[in-house]
Amino acid sequence: MITITTTADLQAFCDRARDVPYVTVDTEFLRERTYYSKLCLVQLALPGKDDSDAVLVDPLAEGLSLAPLIELMRNDKVVKVFHAARQDLEIFFIDHGVIPAPLFDTQVAAMVAGFGEQAGYETLVKRIARQSLDKSSRFTDWSRRPLTDAQKTYALADVTHLRQIYEFLARKLEETGRSRWVSEEMATLTDPDTYVTRPEDAWLRIKTRSSSPRFLAIVRELARFREEYAQGRNIPRNRVFKDDALVELASTKPATMNDLGRSRLLLREARKGEIADGILAAVKAGLDCPKNRLPELDVSRDKLQVNPALADLLRVLLKARTESFGVASKLIAPASDLDAIAAGMRDVAALSGWRREVFGEDALKLCDGRLALAAKGKSVEVIEI
Numbered sequence: 001m002i003t004i005t006t007t008a009d010l011q012a013f014c015d016r017a018r019d020v021p022y023v024t025v026d027t028e029f030l031r032e033r034t035y036y037s038k039l040c041l042v043q044l045a046l047p048g049k050d051d052s053d054a055v056l057v058d059p060l061a062e063g064l065s066l067a068p069l070i071e072l073m074r075n076d077k078v079v080k081v082f083h084a085a086r087q088d089l090e091i092f093f094i095d096h097g098v099i100p101a102p103l104f105d106t107q108v109a110a111m112v113a114g115f116g117e118q119a120g121y122e123t124l125v126k127r128i129a130r131q132s133l134d135k136s137s138r139f140t141d142w143s144r145r146p147l148t149d150a151q152k153t154y155a156l157a158d159v160t161h162l163r164q165i166y167e168f169l170a171r172k173l174e175e176t177g178r179s180r181w182v183s184e185e186m187a188t189l190t191d192p193d194t195y196v197t198r199p200e201d202a203w204l205r206i207k208t209r210s211s212s213p214r215f216l217a218i219v220r221e222l223a224r225f226r227e228e229y230a231q232g233r234n235i236p237r238n239r240v241f242k243d244d245a246l247v248e249l250a251s252t253k254p255a256t257m258n259d260l261g262r263s264r265l266l267l268r269e270a271r272k273g274e275i276a277d278g279i280l281a282a283v284k285a286g287l288d289c290p291k292n293r294l295p296e297l298d299v300s301r302d303k304l305q306v307n308p309a310l311a312d313l314l315r316v317l318l319k320a321r322t323e324s325f326g327v328a329s330k331l332i333a334p335a336s337d338l339d340a341i342a343a344g345m346r347d348v349a350a351l352s353g354w355r356r357e358v359f360g361e362d363a364l365k366l367c368d369g370r371l372a373l374a375a376k377g378k379s380v381e382v383i384e385i
Helices: 007-017 067-074 086-096 106-112 121-129 149-176 179-189 199-205 213-233 243-252 257-261 273-288 308-325 335-342 353-367
Strands: 002-004 022-030 038-045 054-057 079-082 103-105 371-376 379-384
Touching (some): 103 179, 106 121, 106 149, 149 179, 213 243, 308 353, 308 371
Parallel strands (some): 002 054
Antiparallel strands (some): 038 054
16 A cells, blocks of 8 residues: 655656546545544545555645645546545635546436435445445544554545446446536536635524524624634634524523523533623624614525425426436435425426436426326326326
């Protein structure tokens, strides 16, 4: 097993990688104690089976620069192959301002190619590479050095088997004419906005029972403060205060340190110092927010007049089409989108792009009464009217 610890060795490997059609990539990182992921290891493999075709890159090695790797990630002539790429891409974007491209995510490709809803890496290794994985090192501390042989073996397996999986899936997609479908899905993964967390929007992730604009204004300011504090100090947002404490604070509206002391859910560290000051300032900002700047929840979908019978028929149609095409249904349309279509909405992802070809066109015909469904044995038959 080759572990790269110098910039010169990394440059030599990346020079080789410039001349191949693809490189498989994976990362190991820690995030339990930080806001941003801490990159601890990068695994790379080139097409082939030679030992030198797969390497581990140690970003924690003293003096190592990842510049050659970042340049490779920017090389538009080499496809970068990941499995479940989102967290890996976030690391590259946050740490180095680059999103690897062109990109191929084998998890997405497997869902398009008929491997079901949960196309996990271990499943694909078993079904395509006919191998098994030792997952015992999955939750080890990747920041500790030296790495054990077991850790290295586990890490390399995440890119060596990926070569066979990629080649199989790419060939299958080409044969079925679905390569474009996967390319459309990569658009979201390669969009920088996917990896940007804006403090002013952090409140939208908070689950609340109240839709009072004033209450939501306080939630917004508390969430904004927490996000800015966590980002600035690179600590998990829950280390500042948890969601349930945030909702409690928005309800009780503390105005003094003594008020904070009566909180049931606030961590002890948050009842003093900068966090306490930030909480009180955020609550005040929410209370003082002008009426024309008060936030409101988007409840447009909650108010939809859904035709329940039509929604059920759309679910049956979706099942029929996904079985026919061998595509994971959750990749095409979640239940909320089916309800939206049944309520008359047309600005829905399932009605555009490749999803329209597989499901959307028939869904619209069903809504317009131009298509019928009939039971045929254990399957459903789609009938044009």
